Amino acid sequence: MKGIKKIEIDETLQEDLVHRKELGLYIHIPFCIRKCSYCDFLSAPANDATKKQYIDALVTEILSYQDRTKNYTVPTIFIGGGTPSALDGTYIEIIMETIYNVFTVNHKEIEVTIEVNPGTITREKLLAYQKAGINRLSFGLQSTDNHELQLLGRIHTYEEFARNYSMAREMGFENINIDLMSALPGQTIHSWEDTLKKVIMLSPEHISAYSLIIEEGTAFYSKYGEGATNETELPSEEEDRRMYSITKTFLKEAGYERYEISNYAEKGFECKHNSSYWTGKNYLGLGLGASSLLNGVRFKNVHDIEQYICFLNEYKNQGQGSKNQPGINLPSMDEDILGIRREIERLAIEDRMEEFMFLGLRMCCGIHKKAFYKAFSIDIDHVYGKVLTDLQEKKLIVINEDNIRLTDYGVDISNTVFAEFMME
Numbered sequence: 001m002k003g004i005k006k007i008e009i010d011e012t013l014q015e016d017l018v019h020r021k022e023l024g025l026y027i028h029i030p031f032c033i034r035k036c037s038y039c040d041f042l043s044a045p046a047n048d049a050t051k052k053q054y055i056d057a058l059v060t061e062i063l064s065y066q067d068r069t070k071n072y073t074v075p076t077i078f079i080g081g082g083t084p085s086a087l088d089g090t091y092i093e094i095i096m097e098t099i100y101n102v103f104t105v106n107h108k109e110i111e112v113t114i115e116v117n118p119g120t121i122t123r124e125k126l127l128a129y130q131k132a133g134i135n136r137l138s139f140g141l142q143s144t145d146n147h148e149l150q151l152l153g154r155i156h157t158y159e160e161f162a163r164n165y166s167m168a169r170e171m172g173f174e175n176i177n178i179d180l181m182s183a184l185p186g187q188t189i190h191s192w193e194d195t196l197k198k199v200i201m202l203s204p205e206h207i208s209a210y211s212l213i214i215e216e217g218t219a220f221y222s223k224y225g226e227g228a229t230n231e232t233e234l235p236s237e238e239e240d241r242r243m244y245s246i247t248k249t250f251l252k253e254a255g256y257e258r259y260e261i262s263n264y265a266e267k268g269f270e271c272k273h274n275s276s277y278w279t280g281k282n283y284l285g286l287g288l289g290a291s292s293l294l295n296g297v298r299f300k301n302v303h304d305i306e307q308y309i310c311f312l313n314e315y316k317n318q319g320q321g322s323k324n325q326p327g328i329n330l331p332s333m334d335e336d337i338l339g340i341r342r343e344i345e346r347l348a349i350e351d352r353m354e355e356f357m358f359l360g361l362r363m364c365c366g367i368h369k370k371a372f373y374k375a376f377s378i379d380i381d382h383v384y385g386k387v388l389t390d391l392q393e394k395k396l397i398v399i400n401e402d403n404i405r406l407t408d409y410g411v412d413i414s415n416t417v418f419a420e421f422m423m424e
């Protein structure tokens with residue numbers, strides 16, 4: 001890996017890693033070629049100058065953690081967006097090199113994912129990703145039907161995706177996710193089945209399949225939102241559930257295990273990064289609008305790009321190096337030394353218990369009773385005994401000796417189940 005400092009794993013470091021807390025890293029790249037009709041993510045087209053300024057600011061943000069990370073080890077990194085593949089590959093190399101210099105990473109075991117969109121991928125970019133230690137690609141495909149892709153406002157055709165996918169395979173990427181989306185306007189059961197069949201033929205290691213949600217403020221909202229003229233073109237709730245059930249059946253027959261409500265993987269290829277969100281582990285979001293959960297505190301970075309760049313420039317111009325002198329009053333990771341954290345919320349024990357339940361029940365393995373006890377030093381039955389019995393009687397959850405999980409019916413109305421765990 002050119003220019004990137006590799007950490008040799010010796011026994012001392014290996015032992016040291018055991019005593020550190022795990023911290024997943026999320027890196028946000030807020031650029032896209034153009035906005036998809038359904039998208040409410042923090043992303044927009046940008047010119048080359050803005051991209052450069054943003055990467056400079058992002059690198060400064062990463063460097064601000066220098067000498068503050070000694071209690072943590074990073075098991076997963078996820079570069080998401082936006083469209084990270086809309087950037088030059090050298091930018092991704094610079095970001096990764098900075099991370100490797102600042103954070104402690106176990107190179108033998110780390111999972112490093114980058115989201116890529118067909119139509120923005122080249123051989124040079126894929127080579128740059130490999131050089132930067134990226135070992136997992138997540139393709140935003142959504143559908144194999146070109147008419148549906150056009151309706152969604154995607155910039156690519158299925159054929160373009162197929163060429164990009166083959167190129168990635170030929171270049172040796174062995175851990176690939178494909179994102180799909182069902183319940184699209186005008187989508188039929190037949191076209192969804194066709195999408196699933198074509199994707200299964202490609203044998204990706206992981207498939208994410210979400211139902212479309214019409215979000216306020218998107219182009220789709222004015223067309224298909226509540227009360228809008230074209231709302232009736234959306235599949236009914238019953239069709240949506242049928243598509244979900246077909247997904248489960250098709251993917252199971254093809255050898256994929258559903259391990260989370262909307263995620264399927266070949267054995268051993270479950271996404272470690274996203275699993276850490278669902279199991280309530282610490283993660284640090286770097287970049288515009290990125291969310292973090294750090295030692296029981298949730299916060300988001302500022303989401304105005306001009307402000308973000310401005311804050312980081314100010315910090316850099318003040319001489320960031322002098323702030324982080326090793327051994328001299330080092331701030332902890334929990335301190336907002338850049339002034340870019342917003343919506344800071346210290347989670348009360350009740351909030352943490354609620355989240356533990358919602359997120360844990362998304363996983364097919366469910367919630368382990370011992371894990372609840374370990375997290376809160378109290379038996380789960382003491383907190384949620386009555387709720388659990390009621391949900392079990394309604395056949396929405398199954399309670400075993402060790403764990404609790406949703407039934408198929410519980411998955412169908414999961415939001416109703418999750419609401420039961422809210423405390424007053």
Ligand code: SF4
Pocket residue numbers: 031032033034035036039040041043081082083117140
């Ligand atoms: S590519 Fe993804 S992030 Fe970009 S506009 Fe489309 S859906 Fe949104």
